[in-house]
Structures are given as C-alpha cells and as structure tokens.
Amino acid sequence: MANLLFYSSLTVIWLMLLYHMFLMQGGYMHYLRYRRPIQEWEKKKQKLPKVSVLIPAHNEEVVIERTIKSMLKLEYPTELLEIIVINDNSKDRTGEIADSYASRYPQLKVVHLIPPNIGGGKSGALNHGFKHATGEVIVVYDADNTPERKAVYYLVLAMLNDPKAGAIVGKFRVVNAAQTLLTRFINIETICFQWMAQAGRFNWFGVATIPGTNFAIRRSIIEELGGWDEKALAEDTELTIRVYNMGYHIRFFPAAITWEQEPETWKVWWKQRTRWARGNQYVVMKFMAKLFTLKRKSIVFDLIYFFFTYFLFFFGVIISDALFVVNLFVDLQLNVGMVSIILWILAYFLYITEVMIALGIEKTELNGKNFLIVSLMYFTYSQFWILLVLYALYLELKRVLLKQETKWYKTERYQQGRKQDNLTS
Structure with missing residues (x-):
C-alpha cells in the first residue's frame, strides 16, 4: 500500500511539472507575438x-498618495x-489624502464608505464604487499599485480590438523585489505566474484568470452578473469563472504593466496567501458542483486544474514526503529504488529549468x-506553500461546517523610496 501511495504521488508531481513546462513553452510563444498587433490597432x-x-482602499495611508499620482499621469484622455x-471605512488618513487630490483634479472622485455599508471586503468596496462609475469600461487597481503611463490605454486598446x-x-x-529574500522569492513566483499560468494558458487554450488588479472589464458584464461576490476571498478567480460562463474569453495582454508591493515579512505573507488559497478553494468548491452544467468547456478544464493544484498536487507532495520520512524510522517496506531517486533529482532540475525560462523573458x-x-x-518557499494550503483548507472546511462568516484580511503596506516612484515617471 505504501509503495502504491508513493508512486501515485510521484506520478502526480511529474504530471504537474510536465504540464507547467508545456505552459512555459506557450508563454514564451505568447511573449514573442503579443505586441505585433499594436501598431495595426493604433492605425484604426x-x-x-x-x-x-x-x-x-482600506487604511492605505502609506501608499495611496503615490497610487493617486500614478493614476493622474496615465496617458488617456x-x-x-x-x-x-x-x-x-479607513481609520487613518486615506480619505483625507484622497479628498485633497479630488479637490484639485476633477477626474478624481472619492467614495467614502461608513457603517453599515462596510464588511464586504474588497468585493463589497468594488460593488459600492461601481454604483458611482459612469464609464463603459471598468478598470480595477489595488491601492498599492503604480501602473505605467500607458497601462489603461493598452487595456482599452486590446478590448476595442477583441470584441x-x-x-x-x-x-x-513586484516593486519591492529587492527588499528581502522573501520578496525575491515572490518576484520569481510572480514572473512565473505571468508567463506560465497566464500567457501559457492563453496561448494554448485561450484561457486567462482575472487578477485582483490591472484588468479591464466591460461595464455591461458587471451589470449582468450583479457585481462581485462578497463571500469570495478570491473575488478575481470567482469573477473569472462567471465571465467565461457568459460566453466571453479573457485576454492576457502584458503590454499593460503595473507595479505592486508584496509582503516583506513571512507573517504578512502567510496571512495574505492563506486568504488567496482559501479563496481559490472556495471557488473550486462553489463551481465543481456545477462542473457539467457550465457552458464553456475551457473553464471546466481550468476548474479541474485548480482542483488538481489545490488538492491533488499538494496532497501528492505531502504523501510522498511523509512516506519517505516515516520510512527512515519505521520499515514501511518502501521500495525507493534508483529510478525513483533519479526521478526526484530530474524533477528538481526540471523545476529550475521552467523557472529560469520564465525569468529569461524579463x-x-x-x-x-x-x-x-x-x-x-x-526547498524553502515551495514547501511553505504546502503547509499553507493545508492550513487554508482546514480554515475553509471549518467555515463551511460551522457556517462562519468570511473575514477579509487586509495586507500590510510599506513606505517605498524614490526608486519605486520613478518607475512610472
């Protein structure tokens, strides 16, 4: 039985590694050609x-001024x-700072949420903000973002030419990539996500995931869907599934670039990533029950991928590691032969190869x-993710079984220097 579990988990790990190498190839192909249509589009x-x-924005005093300044520099009429x-409902100077700019720039307005119009986390804030929006296209940015000058223009340009x-x-x-070893890890993780998960899936399957920031969506879609799901901790992933199920696709267009902060301490990282993992687990559980009634088959495939990632893959890694360690103290009659050891070593080098290809694009x-x-x-960051996903699953199952309310964790921000401000100047 131990041998069956061990080799099954090793198979799952290898399937994921090979799939991500396939995605990396697609991501590189997308990188080579995504800019080609821009000149033709602009001629129209x-x-x-x-x-x-x-x-x-909730208690974003540290970053909101820099974010507003970058928005005012956007190259859009x-x-x-x-x-x-x-x-x-900020308790710091977020509202005061935003109001001071709104009084000088007519294109900027501030919506102040106070009880009882609070409690829905980011989704709730977006739903309230949407009520005040008059644009045909809705663009979302987090409060720590500094988009490059043409970011919104490129998002709109792509939408105009892809009906x-x-x-x-x-x-x-990542704007603070060089701050700590953790932010360097996150920077690498982020680049891999862009070029593997986003560009790779879009190249091969025409599928991409709406992130929490730097995306444009048609106003009519938000109206038809009834806004963002306030129970979802990963409101972006949840919105993605519903947009696809309406019959649309989502285009990954990396010409539109924004810079954002990432956690600089493990405590902040743990809380933020736990929210992400719980959010994605919520989405999987919400839509897996409707798997065969979803209209778009491509998103069915993507849901299975999320299920594979947040459930089967991590459990595969945990089982293989646990069996190997236990076998050191208790004889499980585990036949870890030379082939298995070679496969482990090759998996490690395949992992490095995939990541370095992604880094080579930047x-x-x-x-x-x-x-x-x-x-x-x-051996470090990737292993912490395994523990985190297990912890997130425990919290999410407890929430469902005990019918607890979803609580939104607001990520801590940091004061950044001139180097980061100059990225959008």
Whole structure:
C-alpha cells in the first residue's frame, strides 16, 4: 500500500511539472507575438470609450498618495477618464489624502464608505464604487499599485480590438523585489505566474484568470452578473469563472504593466496567501458542483486544474514526503529504488529549468543571483506553500461546517523610496 501511495504521488508531481513546462513553452510563444498587433490597432484610430478606474482602499495611508499620482499621469484622455477611490471605512488618513487630490483634479472622485455599508471586503468596496462609475469600461487597481503611463490605454486598446473578450488582463511586477529574500522569492513566483499560468494558458487554450488588479472589464458584464461576490476571498478567480460562463474569453495582454508591493515579512505573507488559497478553494468548491452544467468547456478544464493544484498536487507532495520520512524510522517496506531517486533529482532540475525560462523573458531577471535563489526556493518557499494550503483548507472546511462568516484580511503596506516612484515617471 505504501509503495502504491508513493508512486501515485510521484506520478502526480511529474504530471504537474510536465504540464507547467508545456505552459512555459506557450508563454514564451505568447511573449514573442503579443505586441505585433499594436501598431495595426493604433492605425484604426478608434474612438476611445470612457473608463472608470476603481481603487478600493482600506487604511492605505502609506501608499495611496503615490497610487493617486500614478493614476493622474496615465496617458488617456482626461475627459474620458474617471478615477474613483473607494475609501472603505479607513481609520487613518486615506480619505483625507484622497479628498485633497479630488479637490484639485476633477477626474478624481472619492467614495467614502461608513457603517453599515462596510464588511464586504474588497468585493463589497468594488460593488459600492461601481454604483458611482459612469464609464463603459471598468478598470480595477489595488491601492498599492503604480501602473505605467500607458497601462489603461493598452487595456482599452486590446478590448476595442477583441470584441469576444469580456476582460483584458495586464501584467504586474513586484516593486519591492529587492527588499528581502522573501520578496525575491515572490518576484520569481510572480514572473512565473505571468508567463506560465497566464500567457501559457492563453496561448494554448485561450484561457486567462482575472487578477485582483490591472484588468479591464466591460461595464455591461458587471451589470449582468450583479457585481462581485462578497463571500469570495478570491473575488478575481470567482469573477473569472462567471465571465467565461457568459460566453466571453479573457485576454492576457502584458503590454499593460503595473507595479505592486508584496509582503516583506513571512507573517504578512502567510496571512495574505492563506486568504488567496482559501479563496481559490472556495471557488473550486462553489463551481465543481456545477462542473457539467457550465457552458464553456475551457473553464471546466481550468476548474479541474485548480482542483488538481489545490488538492491533488499538494496532497501528492505531502504523501510522498511523509512516506519517505516515516520510512527512515519505521520499515514501511518502501521500495525507493534508483529510478525513483533519479526521478526526484530530474524533477528538481526540471523545476529550475521552467523557472529560469520564465525569468529569461524579463531581461533583467536572468542572472546568477536569481539562479541561486531559485535553487533554494524549491526547498524553502515551495514547501511553505504546502503547509499553507493545508492550513487554508482546514480554515475553509471549518467555515463551511460551522457556517462562519468570511473575514477579509487586509495586507500590510510599506513606505517605498524614490526608486519605486520613478518607475512610472
């Protein structure tokens, strides 16, 4: 029995590694050609629609001013740009700072949420902000984001030229990547997500996931769907499934770039990523029950992938590791032969190869320091993810069984220096 479990888990691990190598190939192909249509699109000189940028903000005093400044620098016609900061019951100077800019810039407005219009987390804030939006296209940014000047323009340009796209997703980069070893890990993880999960899936299957920031969506879609799901901790993934089920696709267009902060301490990382994992587990459990009634078969495939990732893959890793350790103290008659050891070693090198290819797309990231970090990442950061997913699953199952209310964790922000401010100047 132990041998069956061990080799089954090893098979699951290898299937995931090979699938991600397949995605990486697709991501690289998408990188080579995603900019080709831009010049042709711009020649059409299409009429630009009015855009409403929604920025949910709860206690964002540390970052909100820099974010607002970057929004005011966006290269999009001022008369067609509406920037809405949703001050979600902040206890610091977030609302005061936003109001000071709104008094000077007519394209900026502030929506102040106070009890009882609070408690829905980011989804609730977005739903309230949407009520005040007048744009044909809705763009969402987190309060720590500094989009590059043409980010919104590129999101809209892609939407105008892809009528079947319900949403356009841009690329995000880590603004504080060099701060700590943890942020270096996250920077590498983020780049892999962009070029494997987003670009790779879009290239092969026409599928991408709406992230929490730097995306544009048609107003009509939000109206038809009735807004964001306030029970979802991963409101972006949940929205993705519903957009696909309406018959639209989601386009990954990395010409639209934003820079965002990431956790600089493990405590903050643990809380944020637990919310993400619980959110994705909620989405899987919500839609797996409707798996065969969903209209779009591509998203059925993606749901199975999420199930595979957050359930089967992590349990496969846990089982293989546990059996190997237990076998050191108790004879489980586990036949870990030379072939298994070779497969383990090859899996490690395949992991490094996949990640380094992704880093190679971002020209400044392919270097010796990142190679050493990736080599370490497999034994540290990746293993912490396993524990985190288990913990998140425990919390989510407890919430369902005890019928607890969903609680939103707000990620801690950090003061950044001039180097980060200059990225959008």
